[in-house]
Amino acid sequence: MEISEIIKKYFEEKIWTEEPKNLYEPIDYAMQSGGKRLRPSLVLMAAKLFGGDVGKYVEAAAAMEVFHNFTLLHDDVMDNADVRRGRPTVHRKWDDNTAILSGDAMLIKAYQMIVGNVDDKRLRSVLDLFSKTALEVCEGQQYDGDFEKMKDVSLDEYFKMIRLKTGVLLAASLKMGALLAGASEEEQRDIYDFGMNVGIAFQIWDDYLDCYGDEKTFGKKIGGDILCGKKTFLLVQAMINGKASQQQTIRQLINNNNILPEEKISAIINIYTQLDMPLMCEKAMDEYFEKAMASLSRIKKSEEEKAPFVEFAKKLMGRKN
Amino acid sequence: MEISEIIKKYFEEKIWTEEPKNLYEPIDYAMQSGGKRLRPSLVLMAAKLFGGDVGKYVEAAAAMEVFHNFTLLHDDVMDNADVRRGRPTVHRKWDDNTAILSGDAMLIKAYQMIVGNVDDKRLRSVLDLFSKTALEVCEGQQYDGDFEKMKDVSLDEYFKMIRLKTGVLLAASLKMGALLAGASEEEQRDIYDFGMNVGIAFQIWDDYLDCYGDEKTFGKKIGGDILCGKKTFLLVQAMINGKASQQQTIRQLINNNNILPEEKISAIINIYTQLDMPLMCEKAMDEYFEKAMASLSRIKKSEEEKAPFVEFAKKLMGRKN
Numbered sequence: 001m002e003i004s005e006i007i008k009k010y011f012e013e014k015i016w017t018e019e020p021k022n023l024y025e026p027i028d029y030a031m032q033s034g035g036k037r038l039r040p041s042l043v044l045m046a047a048k049l050f051g052g053d054v055g056k057y058v059e060a061a062a063a064m065e066v067f068h069n070f071t072l073l074h075d076d077v078m079d080n081a082d083v084r085r086g087r088p089t090v091h092r093k094w095d096d097n098t099a100i101l102s103g104d105a106m107l108i109k110a111y112q113m114i115v116g117n118v119d120d121k122r123l124r125s126v127l128d129l130f131s132k133t134a135l136e137v138c139e140g141q142q143y144d145g146d147f148e149k150m151k152d153v154s155l156d157e158y159f160k161m162i163r164l165k166t167g168v169l170l171a172a173s174l175k176m177g178a179l180l181a182g183a184s185e186e187e188q189r190d191i192y193d194f195g196m197n198v199g200i201a202f203q204i205w206d207d208y209l210d211c212y213g214d215e216k217t218f219g220k221k222i223g224g225d226i227l228c229g230k231k232t233f234l235l236v237q238a239m240i241n242g243k244a245s246q247q248q249t250i251r252q253l254i255n256n257n258n259i260l261p262e263e264k265i266s267a268i269i270n271i272y273t274q275l276d277m278p279l280m281c282e283k284a285m286d287e288y289f290e291k292a293m294a295s296l297s298r299i300k301k302s303e304e305e306k307a308p309f310v311e312f313a314k315k316l317m318g319r320k321n
Numbered sequence: 322m323e324i325s326e327i328i329k330k331y332f333e334e335k336i337w338t339e340e341p342k343n344l345y346e347p348i349d350y351a352m353q354s355g356g357k358r359l360r361p362s363l364v365l366m367a368a369k370l371f372g373g374d375v376g377k378y379v380e381a382a383a384a385m386e387v388f389h390n391f392t393l394l395h396d397d398v399m400d401n402a403d404v405r406r407g408r409p410t411v412h413r414k415w416d417d418n419t420a421i422l423s424g425d426a427m428l429i430k431a432y433q434m435i436v437g438n439v440d441d442k443r444l445r446s447v448l449d450l451f452s453k454t455a456l457e458v459c460e461g462q463q464y465d466g467d468f469e470k471m472k473d474v475s476l477d478e479y480f481k482m483i484r485l486k487t488g489v490l491l492a493a494s495l496k497m498g499a500l501l502a503g504a505s506e507e508e509q510r511d512i513y514d515f516g517m518n519v520g521i522a523f524q525i526w527d528d529y530l531d532c533y534g535d536e537k538t539f540g541k542k543i544g545g546d547i548l549c550g551k552k553t554f555l556l557v558q559a560m561i562n563g564k565a566s567q568q569q570t571i572r573q574l575i576n577n578n579n580i581l582p583e584e585k586i587s588a589i590i591n592i593y594t595q596l597d598m599p600l601m602c603e604k605a606m607d608e609y610f611e612k613a614m615a616s617l618s619r620i621k622k623s624e625e626e627k628a629p630f631v632e633f634a635k636k637l638m639g640r641k642n
Contacts, residue, residue, distance in 0.1 A: 096417075101463055105460075112449075123445065127448075128436060135429050138429070146343055
């Protein structure tokens with residue numbers, strides 16, 4: 001069976017609902033909402049690349065998806081987001097308290113799934129990787145929130161934030177697979193770097209889609225980042241490269257609560273377009289795509305074995321070739 | 322050094338603050354706010370009772386306190402509580418998002434502290450105990466929230482809730498110490514049962530203090546449980562044992578948002594006093610104290626070795642003898 005099929009089947013068959021219902025039903029709702037299941041697929045892809053027995057690691061791989069969905073439940077409370085994957089967020093469908101507590105339970109479940117399925121030999125190193133990564137994701141989310149309240153954010157700060165918020169979990173998923181399959185430290189580092197660079201490109205793509213995406217396939221409302229003042233790649237670059245008048249207009253728009261949200265969004269996107277932001281996003285994504293390819297090339301496996309990783313990287317950032 | 326001294330010193334010397342400050346400073350604030358440090362003391366007391374090397378387990382013991390404080394951060398958001406241990410709660414001093422995210426980081430830290438300090442031989446069983454307990458605490462908190470919205474709660478339901486919300490963590494702390502020290506399964510079960518029964522008595526005492534305590538030593542505002550409609554031992558018993566007219570008055574008071582909070586609190590406490598609730602609480606605590614003593618007596622250790630557990634149980638429920 002293909003890795004994506006294995007993962008799909010796992011989540012289709014898995015039942016999360018126990019008592020009390022109000023704790024576990026939201027977990028079921030979140031876990032059944034689909035999504036690309038990127039992180040568990042990455043665990044198994046890396047395990048396969050380094051000769052591991054993919055079938056043995058499905059539950060540990062799935063833990064990464066449960067963890068990821070835990071962060072989404074809490075992030076959606078913090079960002080006051082209405083829609084996730086085209087459906088109401090947990091805190092909208094239930095309430096904030098439910099999203100907080102069910103999220104907590106998911107984080108614990110993720111640990112349980114790892115502890116219950118990783119051999120003694122690797123348990124401690126897998127848990128060390130998982131906890132370190134989980135803390136980094138919290139740190140990234142904190143920077144993201146801090147930056148919303150800051151007037152200006154440098155490119156360095158932006159990249160530090162998205163490394164933590166998005167990069168580390170994709171990177172760690174790959175490293176976990178490598179670790180489970182007994183890859184060398186060098187191999188673990190190279191596959192981690194590959195994931196990190198793909199993750200950075202992916203976050204720039206996600207920032208781009210918030211302005212230029214199609215609401216249906218994006219699964220979120222267009223302009224959400226603009227409304228909550230998120231420091232996206234587009235905003236950070238516009239405040240560096242825009243003319244003083246454009247920067248001033250953006251600042252005024254962001255702080256103006258007397259215009260309709262749709263007007264705010266379209267006015268800011270207009271400036272982004274004037275500044276060729278779509279092209280600038282593409283260039284930055286290309287740069288990180290190339291870095292990812294360089295990391296991948298250091299791994300001594302056949303091109304055929306590495307092909308799924310190239311394909312994955314392209315797919316993730318909407319590349320056609 | 323005494324166990325309480327070891328624990329005190331550990332938390333005095335421990336520094337939680339890293340970057341980003343807005344994530345870690347609230348953790349520092351929460352962990353420095355004192356409290357009785359019951360749970361880590363219980364881990365070390367049990368480890369000592371069963372012949373373990375107390376010094377080796379301090380960090381794993383401290384993890385139980387970090388976990389407990391994580392639950393307080395999130396509970397205080399959910400209950401919208403203003404004061405904890407005589408100081409503003411984290412979500413009041415900072416905001417809800419901070420309390421959510423710093424709480425998440427504390428849960429991960431607790432796992433890290435266990436993984437970093439428990440031998441390979443016991444790691445999996447300690448983690449299994451910890452995760453199982455952590456999930457149960459979430460379940461207890463969910464029942465607590467669910468019950469607030471229910472008209473009536475039976476005594477059975479009340480006890481199920483407080484077992485999960487309060488009992489399991491005290492019980493599991495003792496069991497963790499026993500496990501670390503290599504106690505038999507029977508001994509682990511007996512010390513767990515002791516902790517569970519003490520925990521139940523303690524929760525009844527906490528429910529009592531919400532009405533009859535001294536705000537200064539209690540560290541929380543009197544009547545907080547009444548205002549948020551918590552199903553405490555006193556409320557559940559009053560709705561079982563009160564006259565129809567008293568039950569009706571309580572129900573009307575709870576649902577009446579047109580009277581001052583202080584008036585609501587004192588009117589309900591008045592009915593509790595008419596119903597001899599202080600005596601009923603005392604009787605129930607005595608019952609669970611005796612159950613705890615029976616569990617303790619099954620453990621084949623000298624009375625001298627077991628004396629700290631008797632003392633602990635008495636202290637926890639405000640007993641003079």
